[in-house]
Amino acid sequence: MADVSEATYDLLRAHGLTTIFGNPGSNELPFLAGMPDDFRYILGLHEGAVLAMADGYAQARGGAAFVNLHAAAGTGNAMGALTNSVYSHSPLIITAGQQVRSTIGQEVMLANVDAQSLPKPLVKWSCEPACAQDVPRSISQAIHIANLPAKGPVYVSVPYDDWAQEAPAETKHLLTRATTTAGSLSADQLATLVDALDRAENPVLVLGPEVDAEYANDDAVRLADALGAPVWIAPSPSRCPFPTRHRSFRGVLPAAVQGITDALVGHDLILVAGAPVFRYHQFVPGEYLPDGARLIHLTSDPGEAARAPMGDALVGGVRDALSRLADSVTPGRRPVLPPRPDIPQARTSSERVHPEELFELLRGTAPDDAVYVKESTSTTGAFWSQVDISRQGSYFFPASGGLGFGLPAAVGAQLANPDRQVIGLIGDGSANYGITALWTAAQYDIPVIIVILKNGTYGALRWFSTVLGSGETPGMDVPGIDFTAIAAGYGVTATAVRTGDDFVRAFKTALGSGKPAVIEVETDLTEP
The missing domain is CATH 3.40.50.1220 (TPP-binding domain)
Known part of the structure; x- marks a missing residue:
């Protein structure tokens, strides 16, 4: 008879969830120790980056992703990234390890007190199974809830002594279940x-x-x-x-x-x-x-x-x-709209690269089927003025506005899209929230290209200060960061540029390398 761990892996395999994103702690080791050879584990160095990588992977893949977090601390670290997953309707099956079942009430070290309440109200559904024998069924329920409309993340806390318990015989029925929606217009x-x-x-x-x-x-x-x-x-x-x-x-x-x-x-x-x-x-x-x-x-x-x-x-x-x-609908009732005007000439800068120029250069240099993961919020207007997107699944942005999605999500999207080039367009303020994902890209040889737009400040925040009339406030500038040195420390090749010509050369080199790369671009400050 299979134990709970074996039954759960069989269930995940039946749903195509053979990639696990995580950062393990002691509570998670009993589950991970039984991981079958046909599964792969993608390690992130911070749970926020782990969840954002899984989110980018799920959105680019067009399906669910499985996440394994560490108790309350790991769950808490991932909560900021979770807000984006909620509003992007990403079907993430999030699990977290729990202390031995009989000790939870004592609040021993790493006990996740009231575990099912911790991720609420963000997740669609949250539970800690009442007994070990209900773990496979609970995870099955989580998978189905995550994937039914409206899709979204779910959460299951599992005491680590549950994994070695015997799974009930009826667990076999979970492997062949399917739930689909029949909702359509009458x-x-x-x-x-x-x-x-x-x-x-x-x-x-x-x-x-x-x-x-x-x-x-x-x-x-x-x-x-x-x-x-x-x-x-x-x-x-x-x-x-x-x-x-x-x-x-x-x-x-x-x-x-x-x-x-x-x-x-x-x-x-x-x-x-x-x-x-x-x-x-x-x-x-x-x-x-x-x-x-x-x-x-x-x-x-x-x-x-x-x-x-x-x-x-x-x-x-x-x-x-x-x-x-x-x-x-009845076609031809209204005049045909005129063709779109040509894309306007991008603005340029004498000292740095204007964001419009950068996006214009990308439009002319990047592959036609490139995927853009963007988290440079002060350049949204510049991006949409220059971009030419025609293919499905070519653009991803943090759905709740919470920073930290972009860089890890680009890594996850590239993992899900090996046949398309993923380009992360990340502000220097945003980059620091998920910078540890560069290590994951290097370790798993994920050939994502990260373009960091460096203007030394939180550009969108500066614009918002004018909207609110708040004037100059503390904490809006982030000077003195060398992203090339940081990237090199994580094992990623990096280049810093200040002109459009230098950017094109660096970008073409990155395209031809088949390796992860970072290009730091000195850019002008613009408004969203």
Whole structure:
């Protein structure tokens, strides 16, 4: 008869979860000691980086990822990164070791007191099984909950003496279980929505990360073409759900009430798909909708649907809805939109590299199918002005705005995408939160290219100080950091550049190396 550890590994294998991201402590050793040869363990040097690597891996892979943390301390270290996973709907199965079951109440060293409450309210579901025999079933439940709409992270705490206990015979049934959602628009709902779109004089689409996550970008294009409608990306996008050079593309909506309303003036029907309505950031109050506009929301997340302050919501499969709408609306009712204007000439700098110039150079030098993981928040406007993204799964950004996602997530995304080049575009302030992931890239020979935009300050914070009128405050500058020396210490080749020509040479060298690389670029300070 299999023990709990063997039964759990069989369960993970059945779900394709044979990569484990972790940083082990004593509570985790009994589980890891039984790891089968067909599993691989990806070690990170800090749990925040571990969770962000797993998040990038899951998003780029289009599936779940398995994480093993150390008790309460390791879980706490990962909580900041966990906020991004929640809002990117990343299906992470997070486990943490617990002390011997009979000693937890004594609060012995490394006991995770009230373990299931620790990651709440961030995770979808959290538990500590009531007995060792329920561990495999609990992990099975976690896997299914994480992957059912709306997807998201889950958490299971396991006392380390449970792993050696005998698993119940009925555990075998867990290996063949499947749970799928049947949620889609009914015929009546589809007909009502098609009628609304056909009747609209000037409809507009607002697309969010779920479109890209569900591989529905092509369906969004078909719907935009059939409607002759412009397309915006919802505010603060964590993914790119629409080709940026398509004639319908209008850019990214600002993350403020009045800014969105101003951008959507003149539209009588706003169809939001795969995004919250809306994730505002800077507080610029105003009317939620332009005069005469109706909003309809398509999402798989009941929470997003329920908390929206306006509009009508339909909860179901976003890809299914967009595909059926594209097939059903009446095409040709509106004039064809004119082609997009050429990408504007990038601004340059005499002393450093302007971010627009950097992104322009990347557009001309990087492979067409490159994947960008971005965490340089003060350069978002520069990025979207220069980028040309046309393929699914080509852009990832911290979904909650918490720093520390970008660099480790780029490593995880490259691990999941061995046939595409992943480029991390990381601010010098952001880089320090997940810098230990460079060690993982070096040790596992993961050929990610990390471009660090070095302006010596928290650029987005400086811009926000002007929005809030707070003036000069302490703690906004981060001077004197040598990322080339740090990278070398972790075993990664690194180069520092100050001109566009030097950047192109360094980037081409990194592309041809097949090894992880860091390029530190002195950049001008810009606003988001």
